Amino acid sequence: MSALIVQHATRRVVLCGxxxxxxxxxxxxxxxxxxxxxxxxxxxxxRKSGPLRGSTSQHPxxxxxxxxxxxxxxxxxDEMVAVEVLLGFREDEPRPDLALIVVDASNLERNLFLATxxxxxxxxCAIVLNMMDAAHANSIVxxxxxxxxxxxxxxxxxxxxxxxGFDTIRQFLTDPNGAPPPPPVVVPFPAAFESAAESARKxxxxxxxxxxxxxxxxxxxxxxxxxxxxxxxxxxxxxESARHALTxxxxxxxxxxxxxxxxxxxxxxDFIRNLLDGAAQRPQSRRETHSDRIDRILIHKVWGTAIFxxxxxxxxxxxxxxxxxxxxxxxxxxGWLGGLIEASMPAGPLQSFLVNGVISGVGGVIVxxxxxxxxxxxxxxxEDCGYMARAAFLMDRLLNGCGLSGRSFIPMLSSFACAIPxxxxxxxxxxxxxxxxxxxxxxxxxxxxRLPVYTxxxxxxxxxxxxxxxxxxxxxxxxxxxxxxxxVAIPVALILKKTFFRGATPALLLELPPYRRPSLKTVFWxxxxxxxxxxxRAGTIIFAVSVLIWAATYYPHPESIRSETEARFQTELSSxxxxxxxxxxxxxxxxxxxxxxxxxxxxxxxxxxxxxxxEPLGWDWKIAIAxxxxxxAREVIVSTLGIIYDLGADTDEQSTDLRDKLRAATRENGxxxxxxPVALSIMVFFALCAQCAATLAVMRRETNSWRWPAxxxxxxxxxxxxxxxxxxxxGTALMH
Amino acid sequence: xxxxxxxxNRTARDxxxxxxxxxxxxxxARIVAVTSGNGIEQRLAEMGLTSGENVEVVRIAPLGxxxxxxxxxxxxxxxxxxxxxVHVSK
Numbered sequence: 001m002s003a004l005i006v007q008h009a010t011r012r013v014v015l016c017g018x019x020x021x022x023x024x025x026x027x028x029x030x031x032x033x034x035x036x037x038x039x040x041x042x043x044x045x046x047r048k049s050g051p052l053r054g055s056t057s058q059h060p061x062x063x064x065x066x067x068x069x070x071x072x073x074x075x076x077x078d079e080m081v082a083v084e085v086l087l088g089f090r091e092d093e094p095r096p097d098l099a100l101i102v103v104d105a106s107n108l109e110r111n112l113f114l115a116t117x118x119x120x121x122x123x124x125c126a127i128v129l130n131m132m133d134a135a136h137a138n139s140i141v142x143x144x145x146x147x148x149x150x151x152x153x154x155x156x157x158x159x160x161x162x163x164x165g166f167d168t169i170r171q172f173l174t175d176p177n178g179a180p181p182p183p184p185v186v187v188p189f190p191a192a193f194e195s196a197a198e199s200a201r202k203x204x205x206x207x208x209x210x211x212x213x214x215x216x217x218x219x220x221x222x223x224x225x226x227x228x229x230x231x232x233x234x235x236x237x238x239x240e241s242a243r244h245a246l247t248x249x250x251x252x253x254x255x256x257x258x259x260x261x262x263x264x265x266x267x268x269x270d271f272i273r274n275l276l277d278g279a280a281q282r283p284q285s286r287r288e289t290h291s292d293r294i295d296r297i298l299i300h301k302v303w304g305t306a307i308f309x310x311x312x313x314x315x316x317x318x319x320x321x322x323x324x325x326x327x328x329x330x331x332x333x334x335g336w337l338g339g340l341i342e343a344s345m346p347a348g349p350l351q352s353f354l355v356n357g358v359i360s361g362v363g364g365v366i367v368x369x370x371x372x373x374x375x376x377x378x379x380x381x382x383e384d385c386g387y388m389a390r391a392a393f394l395m396d397r398l399l400n401g402c403g404l405s406g407r408s409f410i411p412m413l414s415s416f417a418c419a420i421p422x423x424x425x426x427x428x429x430x431x432x433x434x435x436x437x438x439x440x441x442x443x444x445x446x447x448x449x450r451l452p453v454y455t456x457x458x459x460x461x462x463x464x465x466x467x468x469x470x471x472x473x474x475x476x477x478x479x480x481x482x483x484x485x486x487x488v489a490i491p492v493a494l495i496l497k498k499t500f501f502r503g504a505t506p507a508l509l510l511e512l513p514p515y516r517r518p519s520l521k522t523v524f525w526x527x528x529x530x531x532x533x534x535x536x537r538a539g540t541i542i543f544a545v546s547v548l549i550w551a552a553t554y555y556p557h558p559e560s561i562r563s564e565t566e567a568r569f570q571t572e573l574s575s576x577x578x579x580x581x582x583x584x585x586x587x588x589x590x591x592x593x594x595x596x597x598x599x600x601x602x603x604x605x606x607x608x609x610x611x612x613x614x615e616p617l618g619w620d621w622k623i624a625i626a627x628x629x630x631x632x633a634r635e636v637i638v639s640t641l642g643i644i645y646d647l648g649a650d651t652d653e654q655s656t657d658l659r660d661k662l663r664a665a666t667r668e669n670g671x672x673x674x675x676x677p678v679a680l681s682i683m684v685f686f687a688l689c690a691q692c693a694a695t696l697a698v699m700r701r702e703t704n705s706w707r708w709p710a711x712x713x714x715x716x717x718x719x720x721x722x723x724x725x726x727x728x729x730x731g732t733a734l735m736h
Numbered sequence: 737x738x739x740x741x742x743x744x745n746r747t748a749r750d751x752x753x754x755x756x757x758x759x760x761x762x763x764x765a766r767i768v769a770v771t772s773g774n775g776i777e778q779r780l781a782e783m784g785l786t787s788g789e790n791v792e793v794v795r796i797a798p799l800g801x802x803x804x805x806x807x808x809x810x811x812x813x814x815x816x817x818x819x820x821x822v823h824v825s826k
Contacts, residue, residue: 071782109808110784226775261772265781269789269808282809291811301798393813397799400815507776507818508802509783512811 010060012094013052013173014085016118017102018111019068020386020513022130025160025522026102027065030170033525035065037533040092045081047093052173059174064096070110072117072221073264074229076432083230086121087215089237098173099123105135105142105157106514108280112272113265119153119186121217126154128169133159134514139283146279152183161519187271189220192256193263196249197223203245209238222246223253224264291386291514299390308394311387312413315378319417319448323370330370334363352554353547361546364633365539368420368694371448372534373527375414375421379428380526382410384518388428389510396508402490403497405431405508408438412489415445416482419695423702424530433501439702440712441493443695444485446687449635452653453686454481456638460659461679477680484687488719534698541697549632552603561600565593591643598643603628617685617721618678618728620667627685634691677731681724689720754826756805756819759793765824766790776818784808785822 015030017023027035031050038047045067052061066085067078074080081090088095099118103111119125129135129144148155154172158165201219205211214234221230223246234242253260297303338355345351382388388410396406407429415422422442429435454477462474569589576582598604607625614624622644630637638658642651645661665673690696696709703709759765767789770777784807785791794804794811802815 071779073778073782075779107810110810113782113784225778228775261775261778262770262781262786265778265784265786269784269786295795299795299797299804305798389813393797393802393804394799396815397797397801400801505817507779508813508815509779509818510802510813512804512813 010062011098011173012062012064012096013098013100014064014066014096014123015100015102016066016082016086016114017068018070018104018114018511020511021068021102021104021111022160023065023068023102025519026100026128026130026158027063028522028525029160029163029166030063030173033521035525035529037529040081040090045078052170054170055174059176061173063100064093069114071114072121073225076430078430080229080233083221084233086118086123087218089233096123099125100128100169100173101125102128102130102160105129105132106138106140108140108142108276109269109272112275113268116151116186116268116272119151119182120220122182122215124153124180124182126156126172127151128160128165129155129157130160132157132165133162134516138289139287141281143279147275150275150279151186154180161517187268189263189267190258192253192258193223196253196256199252200245200249203248204234204238204242207239207241207245209242213237223249224260226250226261289514294515295390295512298387299393304390304394308391311382311391312410315375315410316413316417318374318378319371319414319421323374323417326370327367330363330367334359334366349554349557353550356554357547357550361543361550364546365535365543365694368418368534369531371418372421372424373531375417375425376527376530377523379410379425380523381518383428384516384523386513386515389512392508392510393512396510400505402493403505404434404437404493405429405506406510407431408434411438411442412445415442415447418447418449419443419445419692420534420698423695423698424534426702431506433497433503434506436703436708437493437496437501439699440496440708440715441489443690443692443712443716444489444492444688446482446485447692449633449692450481450686452635452638454478454683456641456653456658456662457679457683459653460662461674461676477683481683481687484684484723488688488723492715492719533701541693541700545632545693545697549603549629552606553598553601553629555602556600557597561596562593565589565596568592594643594649595645598625598640616728617681617724618675618732619682620673622665622673623678623682627682627691630686631691632693634686634689637686675732675735677728677735680731681728684727685720685724687720688716688723690716753823756791756793756803756822756824757816759824759826761793761795763826764790764792765826768823768825771821771823777821780814780818780822783812784810791822791824 015023015027027048027050030052032053033050034053035048035050038049040047048065050063052063055061064085066082069079069082072079072083072086074083084090085093085096086099099121101115101118103115115127127148129142129147132142135142142157144155144157156165156169156172158169160166197216197220200223201214201216204214204219218230218234222228222234222242225231231243231246234246250260298307338359341354341359342351345354379388382391391409392406394406395409399406399408408426411422411425411429413422414425419442422445423439426435426438426442429438458474458477462477465473467473467476566589569585569592572585573582573589576585599608604625607628608621610624610628611619611621614627619627622641625644626637626640629640638653639649639651641662642655642658643649645658645665651658662674663672667673690713696713699709699712700706753768754765756765767785767787769787770780770785789807792806794806796803797813802813803819804811804813805819806812
């Protein structure tokens with residue numbers, strides 16, 4: 001028998017609990033940060049799991065972190081996933097062997113609402129009484145033995161942030177004898193309700209439903225929640241007749257005088273009150289906590305607003321300025337690497353592919369990392385310490401006017417630096433419609449990549465005059481460009497909330513948790529997680545697009561173009577007196593060659609082909625090429641203009657050469673190409689257009705569908721075209 | 737600073753009973769009833785706002801909305817439009 005290989009089944013433990021209970025810290029303490037993140041099929045709900053640290057191969061244990069919820073009465077996809085997992089209804093997540101319910105010991109009453117619901121699901125349960133330190137600090141005395149006895153499940157006190165109590169929990173989770181079966185009844189509901197639920201179940205079974213599709217828990221939940229997700233789930237699995245059975249049961253209950261929507265909360269909270277009587281003692285008189293004292297300043301009418309503004313300035317400064325040296329360093333490294341390859345390889349398609357396709361593609365992904373890391377450092381710290389909820393509290397009124405909530409503020413602000421971290425930050429928005437609306441308007445905020453475009457054109461065409469002796473016209477133009485996107489975003493948000501994301505304004509029921517010291521370990525691992533997600537999922541798409549665009553600007557690449565261009569410079573080259581002069585002319589030749597190649601490349605031809613469409617915007621074919629080339633990344637316009645005007649690709653927005661060239665550029669009839677209306681028209685186009693492959697890729701990842709990035713691209717390009725058209729036409733009319 | 741008319745004022749005025757909106761910061765009251773509207777009463781109840789419970793208005797946000805309350809030993813913030821559904825007796 002010794003040769004027998006025993007296949008040990010993995011024990012699957014789900015973590016559930018309210019938000020702000022330290023669930024993530026418990027998860028990290030149990031798994032030792034070896035988490036694996038993925039997605040539940042068909043929904044944008046993240047699935048996080050990891051093996052229990054210290055579990056052996058004989059008794060493997062997997063910990064699965066379920067989305068935080070206040071109740072099993074599901075209203076969002078996140079909460080529905082939790083219900084489906086507990087019922088064993090998800091094909092990608094079999095029914096768990098144990099539910100570990102994390103509750104905040106300093107806020108037991110409300111936390112036990114969800115806890116008792118989960119115990120009723122029939123999955124074996126245990127409770128982690130987390131934040132025992134906070135409970136002690138608030139003089140709350142808990143008799144955990146009595147609590148465990150009354151609930152019928154094991155109860156473990158813990159302080160997850162310090163790892164206290166986890167030896168016992170780990171021992172319990174690896175115990176091969178398993179958890180005790182759950183008590184059949186926890187919270188007694190009125191007999192009328194139980195019998196109505198039972199007859200509804202019989203009626204649904206009689207109509208032909210399978211017994212496994214009608215667990216009593218689901219029937220009870222569908223009955224308790226008026227028109228909730230549980231009813232939808234039941235109707236999906238048992239047919240529409242199930243709704244009929246529910247309606248009948250509701251009428252019976254109504255006639256019996258049972259008020260349904262409020263029933264559950266009343267029965268459950270009454271039960272919890274009795275349960276806690278004698279098991280958890282609150283101090284007689286409520287003392288002011290340290291959170292109360294902090295809040296007196298942090299959400300004070302004057303100080304609170306001022307501190308908030310300062311904090312946001314700091315966050316913005318970090319994404320905008322602090323990350324700049326790191327981004328330059330990344331840029332520099334990839335530039336150096338490109339130069340190295342250029343020097344060590346013969347020119348040709350392979351060299352160009354490696355330098356302009358692969359290296360600039362990879363560089364174009366990694367260059368966003370500093371901004372993402374800085375933003376998430378702040379978000380994690382603010383979220384973990386409890387300030388994020390206060391920020392939403394302060395800003396809610398402002399954003400409610402646009403149909404959004406206070407939760408959208410930080411993602412929108414971050415998008416002024418870069419839409420990518422901004423869109424990733426929308427995860428803190430619970431309501432799906434609010435979240436998607438925020439994602440779709442985030443790229444309208446003027447990000448840092450638009451700045452080079454503005455700098456170049458403003459420097460070249462906007463007079464450096466002072467208006468009324470104080471306001472610099474150049475500065476004013478820059479400010480106006482930053483406003484364009486923001487101002488346009490308001491009606492866009494309102495329209496989106498009236499069309500695609502129609503529905504009642506979701507209520508803001510925002511818990512203001514006590515302030516806590518953020519766990520640096522948790523913050524660090526969140527940063528690693530976010531950076532990894534960005535590099536893996538968005539990075540591949542950004543890279544692919546970069547290679548495609550490289551091909552469009554490189555091919556076709558006939559050798560004849562080089563020889564023809566060189567022939568034009570032949571007389572100059574031969575008349576050069578010394579090597580210095582020769583090198584200068586050779587440099588000119590190289591720039592002219594790359595300009596000639598770009599003009600006849602696929603992208604260049606496309607630019608010439610669309611000239612009639614951009615004529616009303618005041619653009620010529622050169623601007624059209626530059627705009628097309630900058631669809632993957634808007635800042636590319638500067639180097640593309642550099643190549644088109646034969647200045648080489650190393651041109652930057654401060655280059656006086658490029659400014660002079662632009663000013664001197666003329667049409668065939670001798671008129672200048674660039675006038676103030678043309679410059680403004682280009683800037684407005686860039687302010688409104690979705691010229692960023694990376695943003696679209698992140699949007700795809702965060703919405704789990706190509707539909708929304710496609711929509712964002714279409715609506716923003718349309719807006720950009722119309723905006724540029726209006727600017728040029730009105731501008732030209734005013735100039736005459 | 738009334739940029740947008742607040743729907744809640746209307747809701748509050750319609751009812752004879754005072755609502756959470758009528759409490760000053762620092763004032764406590766007992767919840768008498770929660771008006772049903774759009775299923776929101778169930779969410780309020782789940783968060784602990786059930787009749788018979790004591791509730792205290794802690795503060796009002798600088799822009800006038802939302803408000804912060806203390807219920808069942810924790811702090812919750814909600815908009816006036818929802819607070820107007822919660823009727824109280826002082």
